[in-house]
Amino acid sequence: MMRTPHGDIPTPVFAPVGTQATVKTLTPDELVTIGATLILANTYHLYLRPGADTIARLGDLHGFMGWPGPILTDSGGFQVFSLEGLRRVSEEGVVFRSHIDGSEHFFSPEKAVEIQEKLGADIIMVLDECPDPMDYDYNKSALERTHRWAERCLRAHTRADQALFGIVQGGVFPDLRGKSAEFLTSLGFPGYGIGGLSVGEPKDKTWEMLDVTVPLLPTHAPRYLMGVGSPEDLFEGVERGVDLFDSVLPTRLARNGGVFTSRGRINLRKAKFADDPAPIEEGCDCYTCRRFSRAYLRHLLKAGEILGLRLNTIHNLHFLVELMGRIRAAITEGSFAALKTDFLSRYVPAANDEDQRIKHLARRRGKPKRKGNA
Amino acid sequence: MMRTPHGDIPTPVFAPVGTQATVKTLTPDELVTIGATLILANTYHLYLRPGADTIARLGDLHGFMGWPGPILTDSGGFQVFSLEGLRRVSEEGVVFRSHIDGSEHFFSPEKAVEIQEKLGADIIMVLDECPDPMDYDYNKSALERTHRWAERCLRAHTRADQALFGIVQGGVFPDLRGKSAEFLTSLGFPGYGIGGLSVGEPKDKTWEMLDVTVPLLPTHAPRYLMGVGSPEDLFEGVERGVDLFDSVLPTRLARNGGVFTSRGRINLRKAKFADDPAPIEEGCDCYTCRRFSRAYLRHLLKAGEILGLRLNTIHNLHFLVELMGRIRAAITEGSFAALKTDFLSRYVPAANDEDQRIKHLARRRGKPKRKGNA
Numbered sequence: 060m061m062r063t064p065h066g067d068i069p070t071p072v073f074a075p076v077g078t079q080a081t082v083k084t085l086t087p088d089e090l091v092t093i094g095a096t097l098i099l100a101n102t103y104h105l106y107l108r109p110g111a112d113t114i115a116r117l118g119d120l121h122g123f124m125g126w127p128g129p130i131l132t133d134s135g136g137f138q139v140f141s142l143e144g145l146r147r148v149s150e151e152g153v154v155f156r157s158h159i160d161g162s163e164h165f166f167s168p169e170k171a172v173e174i175q176e177k178l179g180a181d182i183i184m185v186l187d188e189c190p191d192p193m194d195y196d197y198n199k200s201a202l203e204r205t206h207r208w209a210e211r212c213l214r215a216h217t218r219a220d221q222a223l224f225g226i227v228q229g230g231v232f233p234d235l236r237g238k239s240a241e242f243l244t245s246l247g248f249p250g251y252g253i254g255g256l257s258v259g260e261p262k263d264k265t266w267e268m269l270d271v272t273v274p275l276l277p278t279h280a281p282r283y284l285m286g287v288g289s290p291e292d293l294f295e296g297v298e299r300g301v302d303l304f305d306s307v308l309p310t311r312l313a314r315n316g317g318v319f320t321s322r323g324r325i326n327l328r329k330a331k332f333a334d335d336p337a338p339i340e341e342g343c344d345c346y347t348c349r350r351f352s353r354a355y356l357r358h359l360l361k362a363g364e365i366l367g368l369r370l371n372t373i374h375n376l377h378f379l380v381e382l383m384g385r386i387r388a389a390i391t392e393g394s395f396a397a398l399k400t401d402f403l404s405r406y407v408p409a410a411n412d413e414d415q416r417i418k419h420l421a422r423r424r425g426k427p428k429r430k431g432n433a
Numbered sequence: 434m435m436r437t438p439h440g441d442i443p444t445p446v447f448a449p450v451g452t453q454a455t456v457k458t459l460t461p462d463e464l465v466t467i468g469a470t471l472i473l474a475n476t477y478h479l480y481l482r483p484g485a486d487t488i489a490r491l492g493d494l495h496g497f498m499g500w501p502g503p504i505l506t507d508s509g510g511f512q513v514f515s516l517e518g519l520r521r522v523s524e525e526g527v528v529f530r531s532h533i534d535g536s537e538h539f540f541s542p543e544k545a546v547e548i549q550e551k552l553g554a555d556i557i558m559v560l561d562e563c564p565d566p567m568d569y570d571y572n573k574s575a576l577e578r579t580h581r582w583a584e585r586c587l588r589a590h591t592r593a594d595q596a597l598f599g600i601v602q603g604g605v606f607p608d609l610r611g612k613s614a615e616f617l618t619s620l621g622f623p624g625y626g627i628g629g630l631s632v633g634e635p636k637d638k639t640w641e642m643l644d645v646t647v648p649l650l651p652t653h654a655p656r657y658l659m660g661v662g663s664p665e666d667l668f669e670g671v672e673r674g675v676d677l678f679d680s681v682l683p684t685r686l687a688r689n690g691g692v693f694t695s696r697g698r699i700n701l702r703k704a705k706f707a708d709d710p711a712p713i714e715e716g717c718d719c720y721t722c723r724r725f726s727r728a729y730l731r732h733l734l735k736a737g738e739i740l741g742l743r744l745n746t747i748h749n750l751h752f753l754v755e756l757m758g759r760i761r762a763a764i765t766e767g768s769f770a771a772l773k774t775d776f777l778s779r780y781v782p783a784a785n786d787e788d789q790r791i792k793h794l795a796r797r798r799g800k801p802k803r804k805g806n807a
Contacts, residue, residue, distance in 0.1 A: 079736045080729075086740065087724075109732045113708055117728050125724050334487055350461075350499050354491050355454075358483045362453045365739055366460065 061097075061250075061281055061302070063129040063181035064220050065121060068096045069387055070281060070302040073288060073379045074131060076310065079104050080114070080124040082376075083310050084369045087126040092346070093373065094380045096128060097182075099305045102174055103135030107157050107164070111177035119179025131182040131305070134171045136226075137254070137285075140189045148188065150204065168211035176218050184252055185212040187226040192260045198230035206242050213246060224283060226252035231264040233271045240275035250281040253301075257286045266295055273300040290319060290382055291408045294399045297386055309379050313371035316360045319378040323407035327371065332357045345377035346370075435471075435624075435655055435676070437503040437555035438594050439495060442470045443761055444655060444676040447662060447753045448505060450684065453478050454488070454498040456750075457684050458743045461500040466720070467747065468754045470502060471556075473679045476548055477509030481531050481538075485551035493553025505556040505679075508545045510600075511628070511659075514563045522562065524578065542585035550592050558626055559586040561600040566634045572604035580616050587620060598657060600626035605638040607645045614649035624655040627675075631660045643673040664693060664756055665782045668773045671760055683753050687745035690734045693752040697781035701745065706731045719751035720744075 061068040074097040075082045075090065082090055082098055090098065100120055105111065117123045120130050139146055139155045146155035152167030171186035186208050188201040209225050216223045225243040229235030243251060253272055256265050269284070276282055281302040287293075288306025296304060309319070316328040320340045325332075327339075338348035339356070347356070347370040359367025382402075389398040435442040448471040449456045449464065456464055456472055464472065474494055479485065491497045494504050513520055513529045520529035526541030545560035560582050562575040583599050590597045599622040603609030617625060627646055630639050643658070650656055655676040661667075662680025670678060683693070690702040694714045699706075701713075712722035713730070721730070721744040733741025756776075763772040
């Protein structure tokens with residue numbers, strides 16, 4: 060359980076991503092119905108558009124987007140460092156160009172905190188550098204700077220009603236991860252992000268890094284595995300002590316026709332669903348499954364209709380939120396291992412190539428694109 | 434009041450358009466909340482995708498799209514005759530190519546009825562030819578064929594639970610309109626569409642044609658002015674005895690940022706709304722106005738977020754449905770003229786050029802495009 064000024068968050072929790080102050084396609088009321096208790100928003104995107112001052116004037120993020128519950132803002136580090144060829148990093152901070160209009164901007168640790176204080180989320184994140192996870196030298200040098208930036212964020216932070224989380228980095232290297240976890244813990248953050256994972260590295264490395272990192276973090280502070288959100292990965296993360304997950308996977312997948320079922324992902328665009336009167340999942344009590352057939356959902360996708368994106372998004376978020384509820388109940392009852400075995404005995408993870416494609420999509424979590432909508 | 438197997442429809446009524454078996458961006462439940470009592474769907478689009486047989490197997494249109502109330506299907510004539518260069522008309526029917534894949538298809542009056550019987554709407558329409566409204570010779574010759582097609586539709590029609598409406602044509606020519614109204618009335622349809630208007634002709638011609646046509650139609654049968662739906666036009670139509678309107682204007686406008694207010698249309702994309710904390714319309718009790726500011730709606734539009742399209746659509750449909758409710762109440766109380774004067778004293782119709790641009794968009798009601806979504 061995490062307590063915030065905008066409500067309690069039972070943990071472990073999966074947080075839907077609302078990059079631009081909207082979980083794509085959904086209203087805040089639909090998120091409440093789904094059972095979401097925490098959502099993410101993105102500092103980089105909101106700083107550029109509509110601007111932090113505008114949001115502050117309109118009742119901070121909660122008032123602006125009409126979401127009364129807890130919010131977490133990412134610092135924008137991940138997005139800025141995704142702007143290849145568009146950014147220049149120095150000890151002071153990072154200069155980058157807007158993906159919207161090419162204008163030049165500067166984020167320092169202090170600026171990232173200042174913006175997030177204006178946005179007013181309940182949980183905010185330090186500015187970090189997110190290097191290629193496989194490059195030891197880059198990770199080593201970036202790590203030291205990221206640690207100095209973490210100290211500067213702490214000093215700049217003034218709002219006692221916002222919890223500022225540190226972010227452990229260090230790529231796929233146990234010594235760097237250990238060093239990072241120990242250093243950040245010494246600073247005494249109220250929570251810790253584990254960043255720089257799920258960005259293309261082999262899956263066994265992801266879990267190895269968690270095995271190295273989590274035991275070094277204080278037990279009383281929530282651990283947040285950034286950018287991870289497939290059903291099978293939630294089990295692996297929870298088993299290793301993760302409290303908080305976020306990912307664009309369920310929402311992005313939904314908009315591409317991919318939906319979760321207890322037996323694995325299916326893609327509703329496939330011809331075999333053209334006359335299928337069944338819901339996505341028999342027995343699922345989400346709005347989509349209670350009301351619509353796979354055949355209708357497929358039609359909406361093929362016809363390019365927005366309602367299809369909405370209905371798939373509702374189902375996928377409901378699936379993960381409901382799964383997390385079952386995981387929490389199982390932990391309480393001491394039956395987590397049984398639930399994991401049972402779930403994974405039926406759930407077929409996507410094939411490796413499919414998984415890599417989706418991982419690639421997931422990597423782009425809020426990653427700015429040159430054209431169109433991020 | 435119109436009675437249908439799926440419910441009563443208080444008249445006059447504005448019917449939202451759901452071309453592809455979805456009123457764009459909305460769920461059936463949202464349409465119920467808005468107060469919609471009748472929606473349109475389109476035979477041309479649904480015949481091509483997903484196909485009438487598929488829809489028939491999945492519980493006809495009502496079951497397929499999860500809308501329990503009355504539905505009207507357009508015959509597809511308007512769409513087929515919008516396919517310039519792609520169609521070939523003869524006495525027998527019309528050959529056309531799909532805008533989706535270029536495949537060749539044939540609609541006859543009998544086929545149009547057969548498809549609509551499979552789709553299962555409560556009100557279905559005869560197949561008609563929709564010529565350039567200003568071309569006398571074309572209208573004259575097309576009219577005779579359209580009348581023969583109307584007779585063939587009547588003969589082909591087998592389902593007693595569906596009301597088959599005739600469609601008056603004749604361009605902007607009083608003699609042709611009169612001839613058409615008289616001929617169709619002699620066939621004894623349960624309702625009459627007035628087609629071929631609001632397709633680019635001057636507005637005074639539209640009303641002149643209504644003045645000529647409506648008195649020739651039987652008083653007991655509903656009159657349906659096809660493709661008209663701006664607030665000011667609803668008043669003009671109702672005053673002339675129209676019972677039923679449909680138009681993509683409110684939904685299409687919404688997706689372009691245009692929303693109705695009691696003082697006229699505004700476009701939420703404008704910079705002046707960037708910090709505006711007010712709802713679209715003070716006192717409006719639609720979901721959008723109860724929950725969100727113009728500033729947030731503008732942000733969603735500028736950021737390309739689907740939620741903005743949804744929220745604007747909800748407001749615009751609510752605006753027209755609520756206005757129609759006030760018009761019905763005023764008719765009952767004998768105060769229609771006062772309501773019209775009062776409404777139009779505050780409501781500034783869009784400037785002529787803007788209006789022409791939107792009319793042009795409205796003309797494309799369900800008009801197939803070569804690429805993307807219609």
